[in-house]
Amino acid sequence: MDKFKVMVVDDEQDFLETIIKRLKARKIEVTGAESGSKALELLGAQDYDVIVLDVKMPGMDGIETLKEIKKRKPLTEVIMLTGHASVESGIQGMQLGAFDYVMKPAALDELLEKMRQAYERKLIQEGRA
Amino acid sequence: MEEKYYQKLWWDIILTILSFSVIPLVVLGFVMYHQFSVSYSAKIMESIRTLADNRVGAVNLFFDERISQLTTLANTSSLEQLRDEDYLNRVFNIIQARSKSYIDLGVIDHEGNHLAYVGPYYNILKGVNYKNEEWFNAVMASGVYVSDIFMGFRKIPHFIIAVLVREKNKVWILRATINSDIIESIVHAAQTGKGGDAFIINKNNILQTTPRFSGDLLSTPKAPDLSSATGTNVEELGYDGGTSFYATSVVKIKRWVMVIKEDPKEQLTPLLRARFITLLIGAGGVLLIILGAVFTTRAMMKELIRMEEKKAISEDLAMQSSKMAALGKMAAGIAHEINNPLAVIGEKAGWLKDLLAEEDLGSSPNYQEFAETVDKIEQHVSRAKKVTHRLLGFARRMEPVQEKVDINAILHDTIGFLENEARYRNIDIQADFDEKLPQTTSDSSQLQQVFLNILNNAIDAIGKDGEITVKTVHITKIKNLAVEIRDNGPGVPKEMLDKIFDPFFTTKEVGKGTGLGLSISYSIIDKLGGRMMVASEEGKGTTFTIYLPIK
Numbered sequence: 001m002d003k004f005k006v007m008v009v010d011d012e013q014d015f016l017e018t019i020i021k022r023l024k025a026r027k028i029e030v031t032g033a034e035s036g037s038k039a040l041e042l043l044g045a046q047d048y049d050v051i052v053l054d055v056k057m058p059g060m061d062g063i064e065t066l067k068e069i070k071k072r073k074p075l076t077e078v079i080m081l082t083g084h085a086s087v088e089s090g091i092q093g094m095q096l097g098a099f100d101y102v103m104k105p106a107a108l109d110e111l112l113e114k115m116r117q118a119y120e121r122k123l124i125q126e127g128r129a
Numbered sequence: 130m131e132e133k134y135y136q137k138l139w140w141d142i143i144l145t146i147l148s149f150s151v152i153p154l155v156v157l158g159f160v161m162y163h164q165f166s167v168s169y170s171a172k173i174m175e176s177i178r179t180l181a182d183n184r185v186g187a188v189n190l191f192f193d194e195r196i197s198q199l200t201t202l203a204n205t206s207s208l209e210q211l212r213d214e215d216y217l218n219r220v221f222n223i224i225q226a227r228s229k230s231y232i233d234l235g236v237i238d239h240e241g242n243h244l245a246y247v248g249p250y251y252n253i254l255k256g257v258n259y260k261n262e263e264w265f266n267a268v269m270a271s272g273v274y275v276s277d278i279f280m281g282f283r284k285i286p287h288f289i290i291a292v293l294v295r296e297k298n299k300v301w302i303l304r305a306t307i308n309s310d311i312i313e314s315i316v317h318a319a320q321t322g323k324g325g326d327a328f329i330i331n332k333n334n335i336l337q338t339t340p341r342f343s344g345d346l347l348s349t350p351k352a353p354d355l356s357s358a359t360g361t362n363v364e365e366l367g368y369d370g371g372t373s374f375y376a377t378s379v380v381k382i383k384r385w386v387m388v389i390k391e392d393p394k395e396q397l398t399p400l401l402r403a404r405f406i407t408l409l410i411g412a413g414g415v416l417l418i419i420l421g422a423v424f425t426t427r428a429m430m431k432e433l434i435r436m437e438e439k440k441a442i443s444e445d446l447a448m449q450s451s452k453m454a455a456l457g458k459m460a461a462g463i464a465h466e467i468n469n470p471l472a473v474i475g476e477k478a479g480w481l482k483d484l485l486a487e488e489d490l491g492s493s494p495n496y497q498e499f500a501e502t503v504d505k506i507e508q509h510v511s512r513a514k515k516v517t518h519r520l521l522g523f524a525r526r527m528e529p530v531q532e533k534v535d536i537n538a539i540l541h542d543t544i545g546f547l548e549n550e551a552r553y554r555n556i557d558i559q560a561d562f563d564e565k566l567p568q569t570t571s572d573s574s575q576l577q578q579v580f581l582n583i584l585n586n587a588i589d590a591i592g593k594d595g596e597i598t599v600k601t602v603h604i605t606k607i608k609n610l611a612v613e614i615r616d617n618g619p620g621v622p623k624e625m626l627d628k629i630f631d632p633f634f635t636t637k638e639v640g641k642g643t644g645l646g647l648s649i650s651y652s653i654i655d656k657l658g659g660r661m662m663v664a665s666e667e668g669k670g671t672t673f674t675i676y677l678p679i680k
Binding site (some may be wrong): 012015019021022025056075083103104105106107108129 | 409465510
């Protein structure tokens with residue numbers, strides 16, 4: 001599988017640092033953003049294949065960020081990461097175009113698998129486009 | 130407290146109904162009876178007054194007739210003629226032919242000498258001089274004299290009538306003795322009924338006729354002294370412990386008083402009957418009103434209590450659900466706050482694991498320890514995750530919904546909540562699930578509340594050391610699924626089993642149970658279209674079965 005570019009957006013600094021380290025260890029090109037606005041800023045500078053987005057964040061929350069991402073780069077796949085297992089926010093995210101949602105705390109392997117699936121879908125969509 | 134309140138209300142209503150219906154009834158009864166009694170008494174008095182007048186009229190007429198007969202006789206014959214005893218005898222015979230009441234006839238001169246006499250006592254009376262007799266002086270003064278009744282020589286009651294005759298310069302007297310049996314019979318005609326009496330008294334209250342009951346002739350009557358009566362009058366008077374109606378009327382010629390006595394008891398029999406009937410109807414009416422009031426009030430109170438209970442249930446349901454919603458929100462908040470640090474711990478542990486695999490630490494003597502420790506951390510993160518996810522699931526179910534539910538999963542979660550509690554009490558909860566149980570459309574949070582309630586009750590019933598079996602069955606025939614929760618607790622006595630779903634029924638100690646749990650559960654299952662049943666045997670345990678339609 002090709003290398004794909006990932007961005008993880010989470011306000012929890014410790015979580016962000018660690019997951020980046022672990023993904024990097026798995027040879028994934030990953031960037032971290034500690035807020036929605038930071039994520040959008042990064043997205044302006046560069047394209048990402050998959051964005052892992054925490055739902056509940058101070059300032060711009062996950063749902064708002066998702067809307068903005070889909071507006072600017074519709075082909076970017078987004079996986080919602082939620083500490084609040086409300087099905088509603090997950091479903092809402094998916095209605096807004098998110099690929100899937102994962103509940104915190106999630107096993108890295110599970111998250112990784114979802115990322116790959118998302119990337120595959122992106123490839124298919126790009127192929128069609 | 131409640132009981133007392135209802136009792137007070139009960140009495141209030143009853144007393145209000147009674148006072149508003151019995152009082153008018155009683156007043157009506159009394160007024161009507163009183164009016165009837167007044168008019169009836171008036172009628173009786175009127176009737177005996179008429180009787181008295183009538184009888185006195187007859188007596189007066191009798192006297193008038195006798196007096197006019199004698200006056201006529203005296204004025205149509207001269208003294209010369211009447212002195213002749215043969216002539217007098219003829220005249221006497223003519224008079225007596227008309228009326229047997231004449232006993233004798235005499236002619237007396239102004240000095241009291243008996244000039245002529247016709248009658249049975251010729252030898253005794255012929256020579257008598259009446260100059261000093263009271264009646265002689267009275268007749269000389271007033272022209273006509275009627276005596277009181279007296280017995281005389283003959284020992285029969287009679288009286289005399291004497292008229293004064295003025296002939297030229299002579300004055301003489303015609304005197305007749307008359308048997309009083311005519312007066313007796315006139316008076317006796319007024320002695321009516323069983324206890325009625327009639328008699329005549331003179332101005333000294335001496336009986337002039339023989340009464341039926343009130344004494345003997347020429348004695349004082351056994352009755353109040355009415356001798357001073359002046360006109361026709363009716364009074365109710367007491368005598369010798371009893372009261373009677375007394376009608377009086379005056380015989381004008383002698384100032385005798387005719388007394389007619391009526392026994393009010395006898396005369397008033399219809400009135401007494403009316404009183405009895407009034408009382409009977411009144412009592413019947415009051416009884417009916419009381420019965421009606423009691424029945425109506427009882428029905429009202431029942432309805433009131435039923436509504437109060439209904440209100441209490443719905444209030445409790447509302448409170449329960451708002452409590453659950455609040456609890457759900459709190460649980461969700463806590464779960465979220467814990468999930469974030471858990472995620473960090475999980476990632477850190479994962480990173481450690483990554484590092485352990487990457488670097489060649491296999492030779493390190495503590496490698497095994499590291500690996501195991503990291504594994505344990507991950508294992509317990511996962512355990513904590515289960516708890517928080519269950520909490521979130523619980524919170525999510527608070528919103529009332531119609532969703533596809535997996536009954537087995539709900540039961541599994543519910544049992545999960547109670548596992549710790551059960552373990553402390555050494556109660557084993559056995560799950561015997563039908564793995565092919567289909568999903569149905571229902572409200573998982575409400576079902577969970579019901580299951581939680583029944584399981585809690587089962588644990589409370591057992592107390593310590595026991596077993597609870599939770600079984601699910603798919604009943605294909607009636608498109609139902611059944612959940613059976615059985616405990617081996619002490620069971621419920623038969624007489625309480627009927628009331629087990631009633632609101633406020635509880636076997637728990639005061640303050641421990643509201644008595645609403647099962648009632649609420651029952652109404653929840655009912656609303657969801659299912660049925661809830663209970664079976665119990667004392668000493669063996671209790672089984673709750675819930676049937677839910679598969680939709």
